[in-house]
Amino acid sequence: MDESGRMIGVAAGGRGIRPGQHAARFAGGGIGILHGSRSYLLQDEDGQIQLTHSVSAGLDYAGVGPEHSWLREIGRVEYTYALDSEALDAFSLLSRTEGIIPALESAHAVAHVAKIAPDMTKKNIIIVNLSGRGDKDVQTVAKILEASTKGRRKKP
């Protein structure tokens, strides 16, 4: 694998890094064993698995693939997270500007691109991995947007 590029993994920050409110396993997780693999896990001090939350169903899980734990331990990939709200904004941003609907999982990566790109030059190349398409998520997103619009109307 080419080792010159900087690699960033963007986990699900959910509603913020508090127990039960997120699924960013490297933020607050420890090494544990669940469903047959040893990896970073969101767990309490007795080894009970914590509940997780993410707007993206595919990220709403207490464990992370052991490959990611390895890439993090050897320092090849840096890991950060994006909040639900940032992923939703990125979902709309890419849909509006490129006509590509990213999966809510991938929208976390798009959110991070939107954060770091302004500090980079035109010469820098950014590759974002759209791991899935967002057609499957439009109903979820529509519901959330609808609820937030209604909320705004109530409190002008």
Add this chain to the structure above:
Amino acid sequence: MNRIAAQLSRRREAGQGAFCPYVCAGDPDLAFTERLVEELGRSGADSIELGVPFSDPIADGPVLQAATQRALAGGVTLKRVLRMVGNLRNSCDVPIALMSYFNPIHCHGVKRLVDEAVRAGIDGFIVPDLPPESAGELIAAARARDACTIFFIAPTTMPGRIKVIDEAATGFLYCLSVTGITGARKTLPAELLRSLKALKKKTDTPLIVGFGVSTPEQVRRMCSVADGVIVGSALTTFIQKHAASGPDVMIRKAGEYCRRLARAAHGR
């Protein structure tokens, strides 16, 4: 000799089956569990499988999941379960196998857990999500303390793997009656007795059948071939039925239930 192995060998020599009830520790609290295990021990139970509640009990059906949830809601932890076993040992000598999913054990430290558990009075370990190939540390720690390591044989276990599992197992082999989760079944698979007979030819390790067993009739049938049965969900459901009458009645009823199934297992 290890208490589990000794009791199972006594039953085998007498041509009897063993009755091994499963109890979720801390359902609804540990004081209740302590009394319950004592009562089961007095009521003919040959060995107790004591379950440590875990947030993600992948092998458990709805009845035991609910028991787990009640226990976790009461703040039960592995450490507290061991403390309860320590107290229990002042008055009760029934063999006890500790059932825990692996993460709480891993979190505690495998060797440390085995040492503390055996010191508290645990006689064996059942870790459903730990295959023997990955259990080296547990096996070594348990052997050093003369504690059993109990592993599973499922209907889907490939013949070639039975030897690997049997070599890692001491005390007994936990034979799953079904490909599925825990919970009483009205009927058990017809081919079960045949596969138990075939398994018996391959090993001298006692065979204890679990998952789905609930009635005295099923217990008798299983004990006609196997060395004994484990009954969990049916016992839990029975105890829960008397929840409104309070702990004293629940304990007494559990004892009656245990005597009935133990009689079926012992062939009396």
